[in-house]
Amino acid sequence: MTDRRNFLRLTALGGGAVFMSGLFGHALATTSDQAGSAAGYDDFYFVQLSDSHWGYTGDANPDAANTLKKAVATVNQLEVKPDFIVFTGDLTHTTDDPKERRKRMAEFRDIVSALNVKTVHFMPGEHDASLDNGTAFKEFFGETHYTFDHKGVHFIVLDNVSDPGARIGDAQLDWLKNDLANQAKDARIVVFTHRPLFDLAPKWDWATRDGDKAIALLMPYSNVTVFYGHIHQENHHMTGQIAHHAAKSLIFPLPAPGSQEKRTPLPWDTSAPNKGLGFREVEAELKESHYEITEFPVTKG
Secondary structure, three states: OOHHHHHHHHHHHOOOOEEEEEOOOOEEEOOHHHHOOOOOOOOEEEEEEOOOOEOOOOOOOOOHHHHHHHHHHHHHOOOOOOOEEEEEOOOEOOOOOHHHHHHHHHHHHHHHOOOOOOOEEEEOOHHHHOOOOOHHHHHHHOOOOEEEEEOOEEEEEOOOOOOOOOOOOHHHHHHHHHHHOOOOOOOEEEEEOOOOOOOOEHHHOEOOOOHHHHHHHHOOOOEEEEEEOOOOOOEEEEEOOEEEEEOOEOOOOOOOOOOOOOOOOOOOOOOOOOOOEEEEEEEEEOOOOEEEEEEEEOOOO
16 A cells, blocks of 8 residues: 555545546545555646635635635645646636736735645636636736646646636637547546536536537547536536536635525635635546545645
């Protein structure tokens, strides 16, 4: 049993929810003992953070000026350093003022520069990009959609937020089609988006208007997993063999999909600060063809 495997078992016992997400479409909860029983976990893992909304002020998080910093400190305290970190959108909170938008992005960039991981990937959320089609985001963080490869997995970052109509768009869909054409049908593929690609709660903007076209392009591939943000809570969904996993937020939780009329943040709980907030680490085990997901609170201690 590897040191990394032992570490996962300990963190699961410490309160992280562990899921096994099959690259072939199987997704099931496991106990911490089951999670610690398999051998051979020596591939790689990454950390997903989402929806920090830097610049937000309001009752939903009276500690908003510190929450992101606490998350950075917590990630830096992980006993095993992740291969990379990915932020799946809404790095900053929306503002109509272009100057203020850039100020918030600069502050966010400076805070996360303290992460002690060499590689950090960024993608926009609608709060970052929908008012200027991603112009300011590109100035600070580069392209809004791109690909990269890591240890046998092909990662695709899709932009479904720069278009204010919540679309990926034909040009990007053509780009996706061309990229996938270079992949074997059983290639290990991970997709990062901000909004869900499927219709989770369209009346709450929890959908992508042409997300079905992206899913159709991905469907011929047997080993696809999608990680996204936007809904400020953990959620697991299947479209055919494709598993979709939503991440918690770093600013405030939102209600369960469609559970109330409006998509208002859940009230701040003074007795349990940071309740419902968190990040996740994802371990890729290519030999056994699955990912293991461990959820952490913003602060572990």
